[in-house]
Amino acid sequence: MMNILKSKFLLLARQPASFIIITIVICVFAFVLGLGQQAKVPIAVYSDLKEDLTNDIVEKLNEFPLSKFTIYEEEEALRKVEDGEVDVTIHLQNEGFDLIIAPDYMEAPVLQNQLTTLYGEIMQKDAILNSFPLGMQSQVETVLNEAEQHPSFQVHYSNFSNDEGFIWDAKLQSLFGFTLYMVIYTVANGVFHIVIERRNNIWDRLTISSMSKTKIYLANLTYSFLLGYIQVALVLSIFNFGVGVNFYGGYINALIAVIPYLLCIVALSIFIASISNTPGKFNAYISVVAVPIAMIGGGFWPLEIVTSEIMQAISYISPIKYGMDLLYGVTLFGEPLTAMIEPISVLLFMTVLLMGLGINFLEKKEQR
Amino acid sequence: MAKSMLEVVNLSKVYKKNKAVDQVNFYIEPGEIVGLLGPNGAGKSTTIAMISTLISPSAGDVLLQNHNVIKDPTKLREILGVVPQEIALYGDFTARENLEFFGSVHKMPKKLLKERIEVVLKQIGLEHEHKKLVKHYSGGMKRRLNIGVALLHEPQYLIMDEPTVGIDPQSRNHILETVKQLNQEMKTAIIYTSHYMEEVEYLCNRIYIMDKGRIIASGTKEEIKSILSSEKIIVVKFNRHSNSLIKELMDQPLLSNVSVKESEVSFTVAKDTNFLPLLMNLCDQYKVVLNSFQVEEPTLEDVFLHLTGRALRN
Incomplete structure (x- = not known):
């Protein structure tokens, strides 16, 4: 398994352009949209x-x-x-x-x-x-005035989605939103290796080698996950240590909270790979899926400003919604990771479902 | 050296209602080179994919010394090398890096792999070009490396699917010699598919011809050619081309497989047929002069076309 991982990172080192460009785009957009709102x-x-x-x-x-x-x-x-x-x-x-x-x-x-x-x-x-x-x-x-300053009841908003109140941070919104959106393309780029290798028979060579199919999939999926994780960690670190964005003490937790989201995106990419017959279709489907799930999931603006109940309901199918909930939860709302069981569970459920379907479809296709 | 016989028993593959492979039986013995011929869509690639354990058959078995390969492919995978028709290599790796990677997925010990890489690079004639990225290689060099990758773990069985497609005569010749050498020196058993009949004729001890998912002929080269032994092939040259004459030749019941190649016309006749009076009469009738004629032994290509027909395939 390590040899496949090693080969993937060597290929990345030979063709790093897409990874670097996406990282720069995230940083630029998050900076412009987030910090630009300081004035x-x-x-x-x-x-x-x-x-x-x-x-x-x-x-x-x-x-x-x-x-x-x-x-x-x-x-x-x-x-x-x-x-x-x-x-x-x-x-x-x-x-x-x-x-x-x-x-x-x-x-x-x-x-x-x-x-x-x-x-x-x-x-x-x-x-x-x-x-x-x-x-x-x-x-x-x-x-x-006295009653305003010393009210009889103290009202505190304590859950991360705030049904009544609305707390947000423009810098974190654009940083998290754009990171979670753009990292979809990076993860998909990793899964794209599977699509290409199946196309040019390298996958067949691996299948008939002494390595088990489980290890081949595991190595490829680990690579896609790590690729996304390195990018997210890099961007969050730049904004935490370099730009000085306030993570409300949740920087380390944010690095952990993003893991279930990335697993879900790897699974989503595998599912899309399983329904695309060509590399071109895979890229097209990824774009078609990534933008809407970012829009309905609160990647581009806070979900709290969306007034349509239908759109609010649809947001529950978007992994980005749960990713944002997790990141906001551990930073802005200061929640511990243990309080994030709900979004983590939903993301892991989506991961299992999409991964199961995706690998199953891919294997069935191989028999055709 | 290959010690166990590889057998294919009643192998079938059905896609929805389409039978891609239908009850195919064949075997390959240690040290043999067996040719698998067939027009496009005959079922060769599906058969090869099933033998190499890439896809599961709908029915039938692949047996390695009576061990069922379909149920447990591990044993065969350790001793099988496959050269796919497409270039299955990483373009952004050098030849050495490709060999190192594919050798490592075969779990070869590092020291052995290092030694084998040197041997294979020499075998495929890339010992001086191994530092270049593969994407900068010529078509022939890529093809040779494509073969080299399959040879790393010294397979006892090698499946080669049209390994000489689209390359120059020098690279083609080198590949054919390498295949011959592998078979003679390492006693590697090889299943070879190609559309080039002369390659199959040069390399293979036995031949299977497939069409429409079935094996329609099999045997040694001589046995296959003897399918047309009751007939002879006549090649004639006229002083000019006459469509009416050719049409007349095609309508003659005594002649079959009439085909025109530039200024030559060839046809097949039964061995004891005296075709000359007929030919002379037709020449007189259409005012055409017969310049020459030649009687030829049937080639593998003649047999192939005879069995699979001359009509274009999709």
Whole structure:
């Protein structure tokens, strides 16, 4: 088995371009999309509300880490979004708010979510105040502020998927998302060796050698796994030690948490190899599969911003969803690996299922 | 040296409703070279794949000294080398690296493997080119290395599937000599398939001809040729080409297998047939002059075409 592994790494050393390019692409995209979001996005606001209330809302909005909210006159605010000076203009009204959004603004659902929560709280407070006589309002306001600072109930969001609340980190999102997405191509590149070797009869040579079929598969799959793992470890290390991205103390756990995901991707690639008759088809199918599973699995944006229930339901079939859950769990949410049994189990189940089907189909094809 | 006979008994392979191989029986004894001939789609490659334990038969057995190879392929795999029709090598490895890798998967001890690599490189004439990447080799060099890989573990049986396809005459000659030498010096038993009849005629002691999944003829070269011994092949040359004359020749019941090759026309007639008066009459009738004629012994190719037909195969 070691001789097959050795030969694969020697071949990689002779043709390292694809591995290096994918690694660079992950780093560049994760850096640009993640760290590029350090600068706050300017957002214009104009309001029909009272000045005090408007200032209150904008002050609260400015606590939102990704954007800078500024109040303008209606005409100026609309001109800014028309001219592309800002991506969003918010129109605050008594009954709600309107968002005027540039077509390429990706954070709209997040902003809307944030605004709805905030707007509701402030409007509720305003309504409470207005229900009291003018002379009592300052007294009531003091009580309300006191209650806000020292609430009767402390609410903590503790699970990794946060059904009610939504915590995320733009840098980790783009880093993990792009890494998990692009590593599919690297792992598939490893499995591509099997496709090519079956095509040019090297596989037959191995089959009739003294080496067992189990060892041949094991060596090839181990190579694909290691190829992906080395790439993920390399990228995460660059961002942890070089770029200084905050892993919230979960860097080592992230390196472990990615293992079940990579096993699942190896199995997925084997399954795709088993249903593709030519190397060209294999590459095409990998691309056709990789992009959607990254999109529906939260590789490109947080799943929490997806409002469609159907899309949320479909995300459960994507290995990237569980990969992201695992990585977010052990970093941002500070969970131990033992608390990650659910996504690990699902990924291992997918691994067994896809690997079983894939190898079975490949062996059946060999008999044709 | 091969000590055990390899036998194929009632071997069949069915794909859905298509019988690719149908009740094939043959054997190869130690030290023999056996030719397996057949047109495209005859079932040769499927038969070879079953013998080399790559695919399982639908029915029948492959026996090595009465040991069932289908149930337990290990014993055969240790003593079998296969030279596939395609170049099954790593293009990004050198010849030496390819040999080292494929030798290692045969679990050869390191010291022995090192020695064998030197021997094999000499055998295939690549001892001075072993440091080049295979992707930079010529077609002939790749073919020779393709054979070399199968020889590393000194197999007692060697299956060669069209090993000389698409190479120059020098490399082809070298391969044929290597095969002959292997058989004579190492007593390696070889199953050889090719579309080049002269190669099979030169190398093989016995021949099997397959068509439509079945063995349709078998025996020594002489026995195979004797299938046409009651007939003779006549090759005639006319002063000019006449389509009407050729059509007339084809319609003659006394003549068979009429074919035209450039200015020559050949046909088969029964040994005791006096075909000359007929030929002269036809020449007069179509105003064509007979320049020469020659009586030839049937070749292996004649027998092959006689048995499998001249119609084009897909």
